[in-house]
Amino acid sequence: MIQQEWIAQQIQTLVQFVARLFFGKDTIEYQIVDVENLTETDRLFNEINRLLDDNKIGEAENLLFENIDQSDHRYLLLAIAFYQRINRFSDEELEDADFSRDEVYSGLMDIVQEYGLPKII
Secondary structure: OHHHHHHHHHHHHHHHHHHHHHHOOOOOOOOOOOOOOOOHHHHHHHHHHHHHHOOOHHHHHHHHHHHOOOOOHHHHHHHHHHHHHHHOOOHHHHHHOOOOHHHHHHHHHHHHHHOOOOOOO
16 A cells, blocks of 8 residues: 555656646646637547446546547647546556556656657656
C-alpha cells in the first residue's frame, strides 16, 4: 500500500512539473471552451471521459495514444488531465478496471516522452 501511495505521489509530481513547464500553471484541467463548436481534442476528451465513466481505463488510454498529435499541446493538456484523473482512482477502482498504478505512471511517462521530455524525468 505504501508503494502505491508513493507511485501516486510521483505521478502527481510529474503532472505538476509538466503543467508548469508546458502551460505555466500549477494544475491541469482540460476545459471545453465552446460546446457548440467542439474541436478534435474536445471530442476526444468527451469520448475518453465516457470510457472512464464506464470503468474502461485501458480502452480510454488506447484511444488517447491512437489520437495523440505531438504538434498540438492541447493533446498534451488532455493527456495530462487524463492521467491526473485516473491517478485519483483508488487502488480498488484501478484493479476493478484491470489497470494498475504502475500502468498509470508508465503511460504518463510515455506521453511526456512523446512531447520531448527526457527519459530521466
